[in-house]
Amino acid sequence: MIFSREHSIRRDWKALIVTCVIVMLAGMAVRMQELPEWNQPAYRVAGEFIMGTHDAYHWLAGAMGFGSAADAPPSELLRALSHMTGISVGNLGFFLPAIFGGLVGAATVLWAWALGGLEAGLVAGVIATLAPGYYYRSRLGYYDTDIVTLLFPLLLTFGLAIWLDGSLCDSWVNRFRSAFSKKNGKAVADATKDEGAEEETAAPDEPDEPRRFFLIWPALLGGFGSWAALWHGYMLTFLQLTVFMLLFLVFVAGKRGRRGALLWGVAAFAAAGFWGLYGTLGAVVAALLAGALPKNIRAKVYSLAPGLLAAAVVLVASGAVESIVVGGSKFLASYIKPVAQQTAFRGDTGELVFPGIGQSVIEAQNLPLAEVFDRFHPWGWLSLAGIGGFFMLLVLRPSALFLLPFLAIALSAVKLGTRMAMFGAPAVGLGLGFLFLWIGRAVLGGQSWSRYVLTFILGALALGVALPGVSLFLTLPPTPVLSRHHAQALIDLGKEADKSSEVWTWWDWGYATHYYAGLQSFADGGRHYGEHVFTLGLALTTPSPMQSAQLIQYSAEHNEEPWTEWEKMGLDKTRDFLRSLGTEDLHLKPPMPLYVVATFENIRLSPWICYYGTWDFEKEQGVHARVASIRESFNLDWEKGTMTFQDEKEPIEVKSIHVLSSQGRKDRHYDKNTGPNLILNSESRRYYALDDLAFQSMLTQLLIAPKEFERLDRYFELVYDDFPWVRVYKVREVPKDAPAKPQTPAVESPEANGTAANATQPTNGTESGENTTQPANTTQ
Numbered sequence: 001m002i003f004s005r006e007h008s009i010r011r012d013w014k015a016l017i018v019t020c021v022i023v024m025l026a027g028m029a030v031r032m033q034e035l036p037e038w039n040q041p042a043y044r045v046a047g048e049f050i051m052g053t054h055d056a057y058h059w060l061a062g063a064m065g066f067g068s069a070a071d072a073p074p075s076e077l078l079r080a081l082s083h084m085t086g087i088s089v090g091n092l093g094f095f096l097p098a099i100f101g102g103l104v105g106a107a108t109v110l111w112a113w114a115l116g117g118l119e120a121g122l123v124a125g126v127i128a129t130l131a132p133g134y135y136y137r138s139r140l141g142y143y144d145t146d147i148v149t150l151l152f153p154l155l156l157t158f159g160l161a162i163w164l165d166g167s168l169c170d171s172w173v174n175r176f177r178s179a180f181s182k183k184n185g186k187a188v189a190d191a192t193k194d195e196g197a198e199e200e201t202a203a204p205d206e207p208d209e210p211r212r213f214f215l216i217w218p219a220l221l222g223g224f225g226s227w228a229a230l231w232h233g234y235m236l237t238f239l240q241l242t243v244f245m246l247l248f249l250v251f252v253a254g255k256r257g258r259r260g261a262l263l264w265g266v267a268a269f270a271a272a273g274f275w276g277l278y279g280t281l282g283a284v285v286a287a288l289l290a291g292a293l294p295k296n297i298r299a300k301v302y303s304l305a306p307g308l309l310a311a312a313v314v315l316v317a318s319g320a321v322e323s324i325v326v327g328g329s330k331f332l333a334s335y336i337k338p339v340a341q342q343t344a345f346r347g348d349t350g351e352l353v354f355p356g357i358g359q360s361v362i363e364a365q366n367l368p369l370a371e372v373f374d375r376f377h378p379w380g381w382l383s384l385a386g387i388g389g390f391f392m393l394l395v396l397r398p399s400a401l402f403l404l405p406f407l408a409i410a411l412s413a414v415k416l417g418t419r420m421a422m423f424g425a426p427a428v429g430l431g432l433g434f435l436f437l438w439i440g441r442a443v444l445g446g447q448s449w450s451r452y453v454l455t456f457i458l459g460a461l462a463l464g465v466a467l468p469g470v471s472l473f474l475t476l477p478p479t480p481v482l483s484r485h486h487a488q489a490l491i492d493l494g495k496e497a498d499k500s501s502e503v504w505t506w507w508d509w510g511y512a513t514h515y516y517a518g519l520q521s522f523a524d525g526g527r528h529y530g531e532h533v534f535t536l537g538l539a540l541t542t543p544s545p546m547q548s549a550q551l552i553q554y555s556a557e558h559n560e561e562p563w564t565e566w567e568k569m570g571l572d573k574t575r576d577f578l579r580s581l582g583t584e585d586l587h588l589k590p591p592m593p594l595y596v597v598a599t600f601e602n603i604r605l606s607p608w609i610c611y612y613g614t615w616d617f618e619k620e621q622g623v624h625a626r627v628a629s630i631r632e633s634f635n636l637d638w639e640k641g642t643m644t645f646q647d648e649k650e651p652i653e654v655k656s657i658h659v660l661s662s663q664g665r666k667d668r669h670y671d672k673n674t675g676p677n678l679i680l681n682s683e684s685r686r687y688y689a690l691d692d693l694a695f696q697s698m699l700t701q702l703l704i705a706p707k708e709f710e711r712l713d714r715y716f717e718l719v720y721d722d723f724p725w726v727r728v729y730k731v732r733e734v735p736k737d738a739p740a741k742p743q744t745p746a747v748e749s750p751e752a753n754g755t756a757a758n759a760t761q762p763t764n765g766t767e768s769g770e771n772t773t774q775p776a777n778t779t780q
Contacts, residue, residue, distance in 0.1 A: 008113070016113055019121050020106040027102035027129030030470055034140050038094075038478045045487040045516075048090030050480035052141025055525050056093050057511035059143060063089040067514050068526070073231050074145065090515075093143035100147035101138035105129030107154040108426045112433060114161045115397045119440075119455050120433030122462040127386070127432060130469040131425030133375030133410070133418075141479070145232040150406075150423055152228040153238050157402035159221045160246065163265065164399055167210070167258040168249060171396040210261040210302065215287035218265040222272025223280030229273075238405070239273045240320050245401055247311070253398040263307030264290070267314045274318035352566060352574065354530025355615045355622060367413045367421060375413070375421035376428045378468040383428055390431030403427045436461055482512055485725035486599050490516035492720060493728055498593050502560070504539060504552055505597040506609060506699075507532065513597070522552075522560055531563040533612040538578070540602070541613025543696040547582030548596075549715035549731050554581065556590035571617055585734050594731040596716065598702035600681060600724060603627065606694040613697070625694035628676075630687040636678075641670030643678065654678050656695075658704055660724030665704065679704065681724055703727055 009016070043050050051057055062069030063078035078089040078096075085092075105125035112121030128134070137146040225242070229235040243266060250262040268287055272280040290301060300306075314320075367375070376383035390407065393400045403426065409416075410424025436458055444450040486509070493503070494517035503513050503521045510524025523532040535555060539548045555562045566574040580586075602609065610625035633646045642651035653675040659666040661682045676689035679700070694700060705712055707721070712729075720728035 012113060012118055015118060016109070019118060019125070020109045023105035023109050023122065023125035023129060024102035026126060026466070027105045028098045030130060030466075030473060031098035031101055031135075031138070031140060033474065034476065034478065038140060042484055043478055043480050045484045046090075046491060048088055049094040049141060050482065050484065050487060051090075051093060051143065051512075052139055052479045052481065053144050054481050054508050054511055055145075056141065056143040057515040058525060060089050060093050061511060061514035061518075063093075064515065064518075066518055073227075074143070078143075094141050097138045097142045097147050098140060100151060101129055101135070104134065104138075104151050104154065104426070107151055107158065108429055110158050111154065111161070111403070111426065112430060114158055114165070115393065115400060115430065115434070117434055117437045119451070119458050120430065120437040122433070122455075122458045123436055123465060124426070124429035124433035126462040126466045127377060127429030128426040130466055130473075131376050131422070131429070132378060132469060132472065133372075133413075133421035133423075134425050135469065135473060137419070137422050139476075139479070146419075146422065148228070148231050149235070150426070152224075152231065152235060153406070154426055156221060156225050156228065156239075157242065159217065159224070160242070160269075161399040161402060163217045163221070164249065164262070167255055167262055168253040168398045169255065172253070172398060173396060210258060212298075213287060213291040214261055215265055215268045215290055216284060218269035219272045219280060219283035219287050222269040222274075222283060223277070225269075225273040226276045226280065236273075241405060242402065243270050243273070243315070243320060245405075249398055249401060260304040260307035261302040263304070263311045264302060267307070267310040270311070270314045270318060270320060274314075274320060352563065352571060352617050353620055354534050354563075354617075355612050355620075356530060357528055357533055366415060367418050369411075369414050372411060372413045372421050372424075375418075376410070376425050377465065378472055382432065382465065385435060386428035386430075386432035388431065389433075389435035390427045393431055393434050400430075403430065432465070433458070482509060482601060483599070483725055485722050486597075486601065487512065487516050489597065489720055489722055489726040489728055493595065493597075494518045496719070497595060501593040501595060502556060503595045503597060504536065505599075506540065506602055506605060507536065508605070509597065509599070509601075519595075522555065531561075534615050535562060537609050537612030537615070539596075539613075540699040541610045541693075541697045542582065543698070543701070544582040545698065545701075545712050545715040546585070547578075548698045550581040550586055550588060551578070552594055552596070552731050553588035553590045553733075554586070556592060556594055557588055575617075587734060589733065590731075595719070596698075596702065596729045596731065597726065598699060598729070599726045600684070600686070600703065602699045602703070603679065603688050603690070603694070604629070606690070606697065606699060609699060610693050610697060614693070623693065625697070626676075626691040627694050628689045630678075630689060638668055641668065641673045654689075655692075660704060662723065665706075665724070683724060702729060 038049055051060070058067065058069050059072065059074040059078060061067045062072055062075030063082065069075045078092050081087070081092050081096075082089045105128050108128035109118070109121035109125040112118055112124050134150060137144075222239075225235065225239045229239065246262075246266050246269065250259055250266065254262050268283040272283040275282070290298060293301065370380060373380040373383040376386065387407070390400070390403070394404065406423045407427040410421050410427075413420040437454070440454045440457055441450070444454060490513055497517070497519060499518065501519050503517065503519050505513055505521055507521075507523035507525065507528040510521035510527070513519055513521045514524065523536050535551065539551045542548050542551075551562075558565055566577070569577060604627070607624045607627050611622040614623040616622065634643045635646070636643050636657060637651065638657070640651070641654050641657070643654055644651045653673040654670065654677065655673050655675055656667065656669045656677045657680070658678065659680045659682055676691060677695040678687070678689055679695075680687045690700065702712065702716065703726075704724070707718060715732055715734070716729035717732050718727060719730050720726075
């Protein structure tokens with residue numbers, strides 16, 4: 001064996017496998033209960049389920065050989081499984097999160113065994129796999145890196161914990177035994193003992209020095225960590241943090257005769273982790289050579305000074321100290337949500353400061369602390385008990401330190417966003433599981449039958465703590481990120497458009513465009529920085545078709561990075577230039593065909609789209625369109641132009657009513673009225689009230705305008721029409737001899753930098769019970 005818990009595994013291997021399988025299957029089964037709701041035509045296209053998260057399409061497109069993810073491990077996994085099974089990558093990506101979700105529960109069971117309480121793994125594993133914070137990120141259709149960013153660190157640190165077993169003090173209590181009286185300390189020790197460690201300590205053949213091939217295991221773990229970093233770049237930051245936690249445990253909790261060998265292990269782990277394949281091979285070869293040395297020479301090599309020197313050389317040479325600071329800073333910066341994004345785009349007359357994107361992404365929204373606890377378990381008080389149990393575990397099991405960053409990251413969701421909450425459940429679950437285990441041991445004592453009774457009791461408790469989450473998950477609706485109509489439009493566009501074409505669609509749909517159409521998009525989940533969303537937002541927000549079309553063409557002429565030219569112009573000239581796009585035909589000649597996709601889904605997102613499209617470089621702010629989803633029953637008076645909710649007596653004036661259906665549209669405008677514009681989709685029964693900013697924008701007008709509407713038709717050719725769901729336009733090249741028809745551009749709003757519509761805000765919104773001033777977050 002290359003780790004020391006062999007006595008325990010010889011006794012526990014059957015129970016360990018059975019427990020892992022039970023917990024894994026439970027996690028999978030709960031996720032699969034959503035399948036009947038998904039299994040209907042509205043959520044399928046071309047024989048595949050529609051994904052539940054936008055980023056899933058990045059890996060699906062990569063599996064098809066398209067885009068920057070073609071060689072990434074998530075894409076390669078899909079491609080390999082598809083070749084082996086014949087199942088399409090889309091359907092594989094839909095179902096795989098359920099399997100990975102169950103594996104997180106199994107990994108938590110392994111941790112419970114490593115900490116000396118396999119029975120606690122039933123409760124811990126169930127909480128980890130069914131914690132709402134993690135469940136929401138690993139549902140059917142959520143094939144993204146979240147399925148491994150918790151699993152891989154759990155497995156990595158579990159491997160280190162069993163490698164360290166026998167080389168660390170049994171607990172901090174034993175190290176500082178004077179803090180306890182012998183009488184009280186024995187009671188605590190009996191209830192909280194690590195049975196595996198006790199057996200190993202008592203084993204007569206346990207050597208005082210490390211095993212011969214003691215260094216192979218950390219070398220292999222480092223190689224695993226290096227490969228895991230290919231799935232997600234922040235795994236490398238976690239790897240670096242793990243190295244420093246290892247060093248802390250070696251010096252503070254390591255047994256004196258083992259510290260030198262442990263430091264060599266740190267060096268092997270770091271070399272393999274930081275230097276990839278070659279580092280792994282080098283570390284394994286070095287471990288084999290060390291194991292081949294005569295015992296007396298190996299004892300000298302494993303002494304403290306050579307080990308310290310080896311660890312120092314690897315850490316300095318790899319730049320680990322500097323990297324963890326830089327990597328950690330980037331990680332924090334990616335989840336801090338500034339209103340403005342400071343960039344390096346500077347001109348002669350002013351600085352172009354673009355908007356920050358994080359504030360509009362749901363997964364980056366801050367959570368109140370009480371809601372963070374609810375993401376561990378629906379019963380917040382149980383989460384608090386689990387946190388308390390985990391801190392007790394930290395005192396009693398030094399290797400539990402590896403799990404502390406998981407809990408810390410989860411609690412940081414109050415500032416870094418809801419996505420972080422998914423990381424805390426294993427630590428909370430282990431804390432709660434061990435609390436139950438210790439109480440059970442104290443009550444039942446050390447009888448020969450007590451272990452079986454305790455396992456039964458903890459199994460019943462695991463079922464009990466699972467029920468609140470299961471009840472919650474049964475109420476969750478399917479979450480397709482785009483409609484079947486939208487997906488079909490992209491598929492048909494891909495069949496007809498030249499493969500060099502570029503598609504302008506809101507960045508949320510960029511990856512889906514890659515997968516379904518096989519075409520590049522101007523923005524996507526990896527290209528949605530401030531400069532991207534400003535440019536794309538302006539093209540979709542302006543009421544001027546001329547300004548929208550020419551901005552799209554100008555961007556294509558400048559390699560999809562027009563801001564490089566604006567940098568040279570400076571602030572004032574950039575503002576003037578953007579205005580001129582709506583007043584002068586520049587007769588631009590883009591190098592590829594350009595398409596614009598207008599979808600009904602964009603109306604929900606229009607507050608944020610308009611915010612970015614009306615960005616003021618000087619004031620560093622934009623204008624949120626006011627849009628409300630109408631969910632209450634109401635009556636329309638077509639003659640007067642009013643709507644009245646059933647629970648209200650006073651009618652509300654509206655400026656216009658637009659009823660959209662597959663048979664056509666019915667419109668009425670009321671020039672003398674104030675209030676919002678109503679867009680009523682009778683097909684989906686989704687109803688919205690829009691202010692003028694959202695209503696007059698291109699994202700709305702391209703969707704609802706009559707076919708061959710002259711004002712639009714001069715600049716946009718309708719090439720696909722699935723009204724009222726989605727339309728696709730090709731941007732026209734205006735011939736040089738065509739007379740210019742200046743239009744009122746989106747340039748005169750006193751609240752923006754010359755890119756927003758001169759919109760009048762509606763009065764009183766829709767009275768629908770929703771705050772019409774609050775934008776709907778961009779989904780991710």
